[in-house]
Amino acid sequence: MLIQNGLVMDPGSGRQGKLDIRIRDGKIAAIGANLPVQAAEKVISAANCIVSPGFVDIHVHFRDPGFTHKEDLASGSRAAAAGGFTSAVCLANTKPAIHSPKLVEEFYARAASKAIINLYTVGSVTRDLAGQELTDFAALKEAGVVGYSDDGNPVEDSALMRQAMEKAGALGLPAITHCGQLSLVGDTIINEGKVAEGLGIRGMPTIAEDIHVARDILLAKQTGQHVHIQHVSSATSIAMIRAAKAQGIKVTAEATPHHFSLTDEALLTQGANAKMNPPLRTRAHVAAVCQGLADGTLDVIATDHAPHTPEEKATGLIEAPCGIIGLETALGLTWTELVLPGILTPLQALAKLTSIPAAIMGLDKGTLAVGADADITIFDPSAQWEVQPEKFFSKSRNTPFGGRQLTGKVVATIVGGNLVFEKGKIVAACKD
Numbered sequence: 001m002l003i004q005n006g007l008v009m010d011p012g013s014g015r016q017g018k019l020d021i022r023i024r025d026g027k028i029a030a031i032g033a034n035l036p037v038q039a040a041e042k043v044i045s046a047a048n049c050i051v052s053p054g055f056v057d058i059h060v061h062f063r064d065p066g067f068t069h070k071e072d073l074a075s076g077s078r079a080a081a082a083g084g085f086t087s088a089v090c091l092a093n094t095k096p097a098i099h100s101p102k103l104v105e106e107f108y109a110r111a112a113s114k115a116i117i118n119l120y121t122v123g124s125v126t127r128d129l130a131g132q133e134l135t136d137f138a139a140l141k142e143a144g145v146v147g148y149s150d151d152g153n154p155v156e157d158s159a160l161m162r163q164a165m166e167k168a169g170a171l172g173l174p175a176i177t178h179c180g181q182l183s184l185v186g187d188t189i190i191n192e193g194k195v196a197e198g199l200g201i202r203g204m205p206t207i208a209e210d211i212h213v214a215r216d217i218l219l220a221k222q223t224g225q226h227v228h229i230q231h232v233s234s235a236t237s238i239a240m241i242r243a244a245k246a247q248g249i250k251v252t253a254e255a256t257p258h259h260f261s262l263t264d265e266a267l268l269t270q271g272a273n274a275k276m277n278p279p280l281r282t283r284a285h286v287a288a289v290c291q292g293l294a295d296g297t298l299d300v301i302a303t304d305h306a307p308h309t310p311e312e313k314a315t316g317l318i319e320a321p322c323g324i325i326g327l328e329t330a331l332g333l334t335w336t337e338l339v340l341p342g343i344l345t346p347l348q349a350l351a352k353l354t355s356i357p358a359a360i361m362g363l364d365k366g367t368l369a370v371g372a373d374a375d376i377t378i379f380d381p382s383a384q385w386e387v388q389p390e391k392f393f394s395k396s397r398n399t400p401f402g403g404r405q406l407t408g409k410v411v412a413t414i415v416g417g418n419l420v421f422e423k424g425k426i427v428a429a430c431k432d
C-alpha cells in the first residue's frame with residue numbers, strides 16, 4: 001500500500017512534510033517525497049489530508065464482559081476505528097472486574113477474535129474494585145496488563161495506594177488513578193456551584209478531586225514511582241500537577257475532550273448526557289484545562305469513552321450513571337476547540353493523541369518510524385461535519401455533542417497495514 005500526497009505529521013520525531021508512506025507486511029517500509037508506485041501496490045490518496053500515527057486512547061470502557069448491551073470489544077473497536085484510534089486501553093471496571101490473570105487472558109482472546117484495532121487492558125488495583133485487597137500485580141503483568149487502576153472506584157486507603165504505586169513501579173507499569181474523594185461527593189456527581197443550585201441538587205466540589213490529586217502526588221513523590229492521573233477537571237489539581245512536575249515527581253495526566261470543551265451549563269440542555277465523573281466544571285476550570293494542555297501539564301487527550309443505554313440515562317440527573325461516549329468525536333473536538341483557536345499546534349495536539357499516550361503506557365505505538373507497525377490515521381483537518389449520534393458505530397448514543405458542528409474528520413484508519421475504516425464505513429472484515 002502507498003499513501004500519497006498527504007501532509008505527514010509524526011509528533012514523536014517532529015517530522016512533518018508532504019511525504020508518501022509505503023506499507024509492506026503490516027509495517028511502515030518507507031517514508032519519503034514522491035515515492036514511485038510499485039507493481040500491484042494499492043494507492044491511497046491523502047491529498048488535502050494529514051497523515052498521522054494511529055491515535056492511541058489510554059482510557060476507554062468497552063463493558064466487556066458484563067455489560068455488553070452497552071458496548072463490547074467488537075462495537076467499541078469499530079467506534080474507535082471510526083474516530084481514528086488504532087489502539088485503545090480498556091479499564092478494568094467490567095463484570096467481573098479484570099482482576100485475575102485468567103480474566104486478562106480471556107480479554108486478549110476476545111480482543112483477538114472480535115476487535116478490529118489493537119486493544120489492551122489494565123488490571124484492577126484491588127480485587128472486585130472493592131478497595132480492600134491488592135490483586136497479584138506480577139501475575140497480571142505476566143498475563144498482559146499495561147497498568148493498574150480501579151478507575152471510578154478510587155482507592156481510598158492511602159496505605160494500599162502507596163503499596164500499589166510501589167508494586168506497579170517495581171514492575172515498570174503505571175499506577176493509574178481516578179481522583180475523587182467519595183466522602184465529598186454530594187447527592188450526585190455534578191459540579192457544586194450555580195448550575196447545581198439552580199437544579200436544586202447538592203453537587204460535588206472540586207476539592208473532592210483536588211484532595212485525591214494532592215495525595216497521589218505525595219505518594220508518587222514518597223515512593224519515587226509513576227502515577228498517571230486520569231481526566232483532570234479542576235484548576236487547583238492542574239496547578240498541583242504543574243508544581244509536581246517542576247519538582248521532578250513522576251506524574252502524568254490526561255484531559256478529556258468534554259472537559260476542555262463544555263461547562264456544567266451543558267447539564268441544562270443535555271441533562272444526564274452531560275453527567276460524568278469528574279463532572280463538567282465552570283468556564284474558569286475549562287480555561288485551566290486548556291492552559292494545562294498548552295503548557296504540557298496535561299500530557300494526554302483521552303476520551304473516557306463510557307457507553308450507557310438511553311434507558312439508564314433517562315433515569316434523571318441524580319440516578320443516571322456517569323459517563324459519555326467519546327471516540328467518534330475526539331478528533332473533531334480537539335481540532336475545533338484546541339487547534340483552530342491556536343491553543344495547541346497540530347503537532348502538539350497529535351502528540352497528545354499518539355506518541356505521548358503510547359509512551360505513558362509503554363506501548364510500541366504512536367510513531368511513523370520506518371519498521372514500526374503500520375497503524376496510521378488519515379484525516380481532513382478542514383472538513384466540517386455535524387455530529388449525528390444515530391450514525392455512531394458505538395452501541396450507545398450518550399453524547400452531549402449531538403448536532404454540534406465540528407471541523408476535522410477522520411477519512412481512513414489503517415491498523416497493522418490493513419485498511420479498517422474508510423470514508424465513513426468500516427471496511428475491515430467483520431469479526432463479530
Ligand SMILES: [Zn+2]
Nearest residue numbers: 091151152304
Ligand atoms: Zn473512566
